[in-house]
Amino acid sequence: MPTVPSADTTAPAVDVADVTALLERGRALAMPELRAAVARLAPPMDTVAAYHFGWIDAEGRPAAGDGGKAVRPALALLSAEAAGVAAEVGVPGAVAVELVHNFSLLHDDLMDGDEQRRHRDTVWKVHGPAQAILVGDALFALANEVLLELGTVEAGRATRRLTTASRKLIDGQAQDISYEHRERVSVEECLEMEGNKTGALLACAVSIGAVLGGADDRTADVLEAYGYHLGLAFQAVDDLLGIWGDPESTGKQTWSDLRQRKKSLPVVAALAAGGPASERLAELLAADAVTESDDQPAAGGDSDGFTEAEFATRAALIEEAGGRTWTEAEARRQHAVAVRALDAIDMPDRVRAQLVALADFVVVRTR
Template identity: 35%
Template sequence: MVRSAVLPVVRQQVSALEPTLARISAYHLGFTDERGEPSGAASGKLTRASLMMAAAAGVGLRPEDVVSQAAALELLHNSTLVHDDIIDADDLRRGRPAAWKVFGTGLAILAGDALQALSIQMVVEDPGPGRAEISGAFAEATRLVLSGQSRELTVRLGPDAGVAEYDRIVEEKTSALLECALVTPALRAGSPGHVVAALRGAGRHLGLAFQIANDVEDIWGDPAVTGKPVRGDIGRRNPSFPVLAALAAGGAAGERLLGLWQSDDSTAAHLREMADLVEESGGRRTAEQTSRDHFGSALAHLGRAELSPAATAELTTLFDRIVHRTT
């Protein structure tokens, strides 16, 4: 139901962009191929829209009360994906060449910017209740995502770049949009502050649980499941949680890991040795337990949000699917 409600709105809004930007955006979203012809490519999981729709039901709203905001949040999320692919030099997105590989870096940057601007425009122009508060939530989420991306590009492993800094990056880059998805319906419904705070806390911990689990998958996951090459973060020297946990543990394995990390070698054997050292240092075990802890905290906050039992059950299932890739 989420897909049938949200995707038509997304298509309509994207089609109104400047023609070249509309074509790039439609390609990125899986609506068309590189020639602009209809495509059967995947349009993503609509995770944030699904969270928003479920939370809306929990506060007594109808799907149509937040469908524009759900579509806007998916556009905002996809704007970050277009830019992420460029920043990370990722050639593929959802099994196809990334937008920047097809249309060039400059135009892809502009397409990402256009999706971001379109998202904000949609919530600002929506006439429903709570418009000012919702617009503020979207603007704040956008600011935080950009801040988190900047920190991710500038953080360096060392005494000043540990787990606390990692948490801040994830809270900004990942949790912010999940929080926005969960609190938007509460803002529209005029829910009490403690409900908004509980939903915000659920989104914060959900983002941390997801990202840490995703970091584990990046090193030890199956590319057929994750859809991306194994050990990509290590290859880019992206300080993911298992690596930071391994370095914090110290010991001979940690020292050896730091030495390999500072090398420019990105051969398969080099990356495999680093992964083995992360596991030997306890980084994988710590990461998996920390993800479970954040998942439990997300559910605890959700339980304090006073949503309907049916919505709480649906969101619990969605949380599990997001973090553990369950179906």
Template identity: 50%
Template sequence: MTANPEEQVWHTDTADLAPKSGDGVLAFLAECRATVVPVLREAVDTLPPPVRRVAGYHFGWLDEHGRPVADDNGGKMIRPALTLLSARAVGGGVEDAVPAAASVELVHNFSLLHDDIIDGDRTRRHRLTAWAAFGVPAAVLAGDALWALALRLLTDGDGATSAQTVRTMTLTLCRLIDGQSADTDFPLRHRVSISEVEDMAAGKTAAVMGCASALGALAGGGDLAQVSALQRMGENLGMAFQVVDDLLGIWGDPGSVGKPVGSDLTNRKKSFPVVAALASGTDAAAELASLYRFERPLTDAEAARAADLVEAAGGRAWALREAERYAQAARHALAEIDAAPDVTADLSALTALITGRDH
């Protein structure tokens, strides 16, 4: 714990962190956690105690009483991994990109804290969400604090680099808010087009993954063309991630997903599979539309029926194809730069992991 936040120095040991090829991507994600989490902890330790407790709980480091948890159940670290691999893709060192990787993870978790409140989800990673455990005001403030810490990490380095990275991050925040706003508006509307859902996901999810890749490329000394290509790679991966997330939100295994499965349907969310199903013009689409016109949350039985209707109308099959289409676009963007074969293999393996994940 740090007594004086103004004297805080962000540091970590990256000597043993090197990307692994093919099936070793899971090992690389674990090593990414081992490298980035200490930086996250060090940053969170500078927060005022009440906020620090909520943030530590959200990350899985503390229980609801503020006691350390031996086996934290934090996130998958996909975004920090994109940052570190993007730095290596342009010939930079992993150590140069660690602050940016931690910053992106802070922003991601800021959005999760607020998203759980907006969606009313009471569980995440197999336990109560922060707002359910500590109340809405405490969770909102913890999310705001993580955003502030993210900016602090970025501005701790070289001035010229910081200006460009902060600009990239703040533009990402604007896109994220725009996407989240659309996501909350869709349940209030009877009709939402596939292009509107794509625009929503481009802001809510893809922008952050694109930012992760762009910041890594900037930290690694990439040129404008490389930064642009890697940002597009990350954004396409983000779109694939969101499509898969929408599929898991309906048909995932609750034991693997760690958050309520079916809540998207209960809340009448216009996710990718749902919107594709509604646009199919089938009898199943018509029945699904009638369920989605209810001005209340769906019952468990209604949500289960809605899931069957989405599949019958072709929404599930369409979403699976879309996830692969975005993954292929990510591979094409990566091919535009002359990355080392091992880095290309790892980023390709990460793409496969995103599209094939079960949680």
């Protein structure tokens, strides 16, 4: 079996107050425009989307949901400032990226069979699969509309980057699904998939404000490089939370990625490591594939056909084989590459420091 590559183990420091302020600014500036965009949708899609974002509950009553962490809007606003213009210039880009992100969440939840997101039932669970598909499609179309109605050359450039990122995101989801049915996936294939599924849109988020502000392609490309590697760090952390995350923090079931047979980074790294734990894990996953094809739940198991103890065994083998440690180190390595990318362009020191603080936040978050 191939040797799992080594990764840096230097942990970043996080200025929590600074990051919280950046995320709150992203919400404050982008959320009113996001709500206005969603209000354009025809009923019942407008209320279904409002439920997804956490603005109303399943009965249509106002709720206190904030629509997620708001990392992408925060990055889009900083992107504009990196180009020397006001943060507000990046608001249409922030809204467009957030719409595409949530289009992907609606479809992913349905394809993956996820029943919980942000501590609530997912849209397909409450409103049905058809509404999840339709609202996702509507959000995707709306994202391009929000940008193109600006009517500027910069808006056209921004839309081109957004559509390219969206296509890569869809490529990544297709790869992710196909990997669930393969016995083996290499670390390199997994990183390519995660670069498409997560890195591409985060890269767009951190360049789109600069493009709307008139930045040249070189500046936008450097910011995209930062965002791409930050996306890989972000997804590596998501992969860790998908196995070992606290459901109270993540809003998902225990062992959520193991339930879906995902070939996430901890899994593929563990399988590539070799040794008794790796070999035993490979045997269990091969047996899982047979059980899944037979579609016969095990006695005393859940709807997946496995008991909680069996999921715990798989998680323990992944950790014993080194998959957890390697993924933690890979998240930090991608973080370091992202931060170094910022050295290639000039920007205000304050903006650079805030981009670094957001990168730190991504690596140490717990949800």
